[in-house]
Amino acid sequence: MNPVSGKCFDVAIDHGFFNEPAFLQGIEDIRKAVDVIVHANPDAIQLTPGQLKYLQRVPGKAKPALVLRTDIANVYGKELPATAFSKMIEEPVLQAVRADAACMCVNLFRIPGAPEVTAQCIDNIIKIKMEAEHYCMPLMVEPLVFRPNSEAGGYMIDGDLDKILPLVRQAVELGADIIKADPCDRLEEYHKVVETAGETPVLVRGGSKAPDAEIIGRTAQLMQQGVAGIVYGRNIIQHPRPELITRALMELVHHQIPVEEALLLLEKNQAPV
Secondary structure: OOOOOOOEEEEEOOHHHHOOHHHHOOOOOHHHHHHHHHHHOOOEEEEOOOOOHHHHOOOOOOOOEEEEEOEEEOOOOOOOOOOOOEEEOOOHHHHHHHOOOOEEEEEEEEOOOOHHHHHHHHHHHHHHHHHHHHOOOOEEEEEEEEOOHHHHOOOOEOOOHHHHHHHHHHHHHOOOOEEEEOOOOOHHHOHHHHHHHOOOOEEEEOOOOOOHHHHHHHHHHHHOOOOOEEEEOHHHHOOOOHHHHHHHHHHHHHHOOOHHHHHHHHHHHOOOO
């Protein structure tokens, strides 16, 4: 969390973990992708054990903090596999400590037709929580409600608040230090997610790629409802100017500048790449 604003902007660059070709767009050259985001200077960057070196070898103490992705799943494709899973990396807390991470991230899925994956997620959180407490390593839990694959044609998030709220609360009850949750369909009601999480700060996921105006407007509306920040991935790494959209969103998150000012910041600095 930013020491001045108390808010956080975490850029997720952990998509290559999940074995989906579409997720690699914008991060084909992971070293370059990380370097660009480091230069834009968000509060944190979310990476996997195999790719965190590109952040942590940057000299000096001013670089973004590391959020370590600790679990890997195979549920993001157009069809659920015959055997769906969410597996934890080996000794995740020790890996986080050794890598000088500021936080760990783990999923809590609710997937129609795959209750066994939810059970695996709960097992993962239960196993990691006590060790995280022992080493004073914060745990970010990511409650995700999926729409049925038959209805949505692949990995799509369900924005039904009645489904999001109980899963967020379950994550808090399991011991989450931070919640990373999706926006809901009725964005003006997102304050209910914040209320359900209580004293546990809520960071909002960015989800699928969207136009700049939509992302900027959505972020501003969410910040006004008391969220602690955002975790955006594809809307940063697949942007024509990742460093520029990062800086505009940083102004929104930490200084809550008007939407028009954020969009003007983007328009003024957009140039042919």
